[in-house]
Amino acid sequence: MSENSKYVTYGSCGCGSCGASKEITGCRFSLSPMSDKYIDIILGALGKVDTSKVWKETDKLSTIYRGKRIHVLDAVKGLFIHSYDENVHTTLEATLSKGCPGDTDADSFLAEDDVLVNEESIKDIHFKTTCKISLYPMGVSNYMGYIAKVVNHAIDMGIYVRSAHYVTILEGDIHELFHFFNEAAEYCNKELSHYIMQITLSVNSPTAE
Amino acid sequence: MSENSKYVTYGSCGCGSCGASKEITGCRFSLSPMSDKYIDIILGALGKVDTSKVWKETDKLSTIYRGKRIHVLDAVKGLFIHSYDENVHTTLEATLSKGCPGDTDADSFLAEDDVLVNEESIKDIHFKTTCKISLYPMGVSNYMGYIAKVVNHAIDMGIYVRSAHYVTILEGDIHELFHFFNEAAEYCNKELSHYIMQITLSVNSPTAE
Numbered sequence: 001m002s003e004n005s006k007y008v009t010y011g012s013c014g015c016g017s018c019g020a021s022k023e024i025t026g027c028r029f030s031l032s033p034m035s036d037k038y039i040d041i042i043l044g045a046l047g048k049v050d051t052s053k054v055w056k057e058t059d060k061l062s063t064i065y066r067g068k069r070i071h072v073l074d075a076v077k078g079l080f081i082h083s084y085d086e087n088v089h090t091t092l093e094a095t096l097s098k099g100c101p102g103d104t105d106a107d108s109f110l111a112e113d114d115v116l117v118n119e120e121s122i123k124d125i126h127f128k129t130t131c132k133i134s135l136y137p138m139g140v141s142n143y144m145g146y147i148a149k150v151v152n153h154a155i156d157m158g159i160y161v162r163s164a165h166y167v168t169i170l171e172g173d174i175h176e177l178f179h180f181f182n183e184a185a186e187y188c189n190k191e192l193s194h195y196i197m198q199i200t201l202s203v204n205s206p207t208a209e
Numbered sequence: 210m211s212e213n214s215k216y217v218t219y220g221s222c223g224c225g226s227c228g229a230s231k232e233i234t235g236c237r238f239s240l241s242p243m244s245d246k247y248i249d250i251i252l253g254a255l256g257k258v259d260t261s262k263v264w265k266e267t268d269k270l271s272t273i274y275r276g277k278r279i280h281v282l283d284a285v286k287g288l289f290i291h292s293y294d295e296n297v298h299t300t301l302e303a304t305l306s307k308g309c310p311g312d313t314d315a316d317s318f319l320a321e322d323d324v325l326v327n328e329e330s331i332k333d334i335h336f337k338t339t340c341k342i343s344l345y346p347m348g349v350s351n352y353m354g355y356i357a358k359v360v361n362h363a364i365d366m367g368i369y370v371r372s373a374h375y376v377t378i379l380e381g382d383i384h385e386l387f388h389f390f391n392e393a394a395e396y397c398n399k400e401l402s403h404y405i406m407q408i409t410l411s412v413n414s415p416t417a418e
Contacts, residue, residue, distance in 0.1 A: 007361045008372060010353035028375050030409065032241035032300055039415060057374075060416045061341050061409060064374050091241055093302045093409065095343065097375050101353050107374065132270050134304065136345045136405065138352060144219035144310050152216045163217060165266075165273050165316065166237050166306050166405075196345065196375075198407055200239065200270060200302065206248060207269045 010102050024108045025069040025185065027076050029094035030062040031083055041090070045083035050118050051075055053111035066108040069098070069185055070116065077178045078118030080201060081125050084174075092201040096185060099138075099194035129174045130202045132167040135184070138194040146191060150184045177201070219311050233317045234278040234394065236285050238303035239271040240292055250299070254292035259327050260284055262320035275317040278307070278394055279325065286387040287327030289410060290334050293383075301410040305394060308347075308403035338383045339411045341376040344393070347403040355400060359393045386410070 033041040046063070053071040057064045065075045073096075080092050135150050137143040151168050154160040157180055159172035170177060181199065188195040242250040255272070262280040266273045274284045282305075289301050344359050346352040360377050363369040366389055368381035379386060390408065397404040 006364055008357050008364070010357045026374055030300065030302075032243060034241060034243060034245075034247035036243075036245045038243035038298070058416070059373070059378075060339055060414050061376075061378070061411055066374070089247070091239065093239075095375050095407070100375065102372075103374075130269055134405070136347065138345065138347075139350045141348045143347060148217050148219045155215055155217070163311075164268070165235055165275070165312075166304050166309065167270075169268075169270070196343070198304070202270055205269050207267070 022105055022108065022110055023068065024066055024103065024105070024110070025072050025096065025098045025189075026064060026066040026108075027072050027094055027096045028062045028064045029076055029079075029092055031079065031090065031092050033083065033085070033088050033090040035085075035088045037088075041083055041085060041088065045079050048082040048121070049075055049078040050121075053109065053117055055107050055109040057107070068110050069189065070114060070182065071111055072096075073178055073182050073185070074116040074118045077174070078122055081122040081174060084125065084127055084203060086127070086204065089204045089206060090202075094199045094201070096181065096197040096199065097195070098185070098189060099192070101194065123175075126173050126175065127203060128171065129177055130205065131170040131177055132164070132200045133170060134167050134198045135188070136196040136198070137188065137192045138196070140192065146188070150187065153184060153187070154180055174201075231314055231317065231319055232277065233275055233312065233314070233319070234281050234305065234307045234398075235273060235275040235317075236281050236303055236305045237271045237273045238285055238288075238301055240288065240299065240301050242292065242294070242297050242299040244294075244297045246297075250292055250294060250297065254288050257291040257330070258284055258287040259330075262318065262326055264316050264318040266316070277319050277323075278398065279323060279391065280320055281305075282387055282391050282394070283325040283327045286383070287331055290331040290383060293334065293336055293412065295336070295413065298413045298415060299411075303408045303410070305390065305406040305408065306404070307394070307398060308401070310403065332384070335382050335384065336412060337380065338386055339414065340379040340386055341373070341409045342379060343376050343407045344397070345405040345407070346397065346401045347405070349401065355397070359396065362393060362396070363389055383410075
C-alpha cells in the first residue's frame with residue numbers, strides 16, 4: 001500500500017470493529033421502471049414515501065436510506081409499493097447492509113420509536129413479486145451455514161421457489177417478502193457483525209419462467 | 210437443521226472447498242432499459258452477442274453466462290454495448306462470482322482458447338458509463354484489505370470517482386471499466402477462493418451528480 005494520500009486505506013478496520021457505534025442499517029437501492037414515463041414513476045414514488053424516520057440521499061445511481069432497520073425497510077417497501085403500476089415492468093435492486101468496518105455514525109438518523117410511518121398507506125396494496133436474493137455474511141469461514149438458515153426460513157414461510165446460480169429465487173405477495181427481509185436481517189444482526197443482503201424485486205415481467 | 214428434505218443444506222461445503230473443480234466464473238445480470246421499447250432493446254442486444262464461448266441461461270429475473278472469466282466478461286460487455294441507445298437511460302446490474310462452495314461443474318463451458326469473440330464488433334463503440342461496485346471477499350477476516358487493493362487499482366487507472374455508502378463509484382469509457390473488472394477479478398481469483406463483485410452500470414441518467 002502506498003503512503004500517497006490519493007489511495008484509500010481500510011487498514012485500521014477489521015471485521016467486528018465496525019466504524020459505526022450505533023445500530024445503523026442502510027439500504028442503497030435503484031428503481032427501474034421499464035417505461036418512457038420512468039422519471040414520473042420514480043419521482044412520484046419518492047414523493048409519496050414518508051422518510052421522516054430515515055436519513056436519505058439520492059445520487060446519479062441510487063437512493064440511500066439509513067437508520068433503524070425496521071424504518072429503513074418500511075421506507076423502501078413504501079417506495080416500491082407506491083411505484084407499482086400494473087402496466088409497467090419494474091425492478092428494484094437493493095443492497096441492505098449493516099456492520100461494515102468502513103461505516104461511520106454519520107449520515108444516519110435513529111428514530112426513538114418503532115411506529116412504522118408508511119405501513120398505513122400501503123397495507124392494503126397487494127401484488128405478486130418475484131425476487132432474487134443473495135446473503136453475504138462477512139468475515140466468517142462458515143458463512144454457508146448462515147445462508148442455509150436464512151434460505152430455510154424462506155422455505156418455512158412458503159415463499160421459496162428454487163436455488164439458482166448465485167442467488168435464491170423467492171416469490172410472494174410484496175408484504176410477505178418484506179416480512180421475510182426483516183426477519184432475515186434481524187437474524188443476521190444477531191449472529192453476524194457484518195452482512196450484506198443483495199435483493200432484486202421484479203413485477204410484471206413479460207418473461208415466462 | 211431439520212433432516213426434512215424440503216430444506217437446503219450447504220453444510221458439507223466450507224470456504225475453499227469449492228464444489229466446482231474447474232475454473233468457472235459466472236455472471237448473472239439484468240439489463241434495464243428505461244423505455245417502452247425495453248423488450249426490443251433487450252432481445253436485440255441478446256441477439257447480437259456471440260455466446261459461443263459461454264454457457265447461458267435466461268430466466269424471469271436475469272441472464273447467466275458461465276465459463277472462462279475472460280469470455281464471460283467479453284459476452285457481458287458485448288451485451289451491454291449492443292444495448293446502448295443514446296436516447297435511453299439503461300442500467301445493467303451484474304453479479305460476477307467465482308468459487309462459491311455451493312457451485313458445481315454443471316452448467317458451464319470452458320473454451321480452450323483466449324480469443325475474444327465479441328471484441329471485434331464492439332471495439333469501436335465508446336460511451337461514458339457511471340458504475341457502482343462492491344467487492345465481497347468471502348471466508349476471510351481481513352477482507353477490507355482486499356477491497357482497498359482493488360479500489361486503489363481503480364484510482365491508479367483514473368476511473369475512481371469516490372467512495373460512498375456500501376459502494377465505490379467509478380466512471381469511464383465502457384472499455385476502461387471492463388478492463389478494470391477483468392483485472393480486479395484476476396486479482397481476486399489469485400488471492401481468494403470465493404469472491405463476488407456486485408456491479409451496476411448506468412448510462413444516460415437524467416440525474417445530475
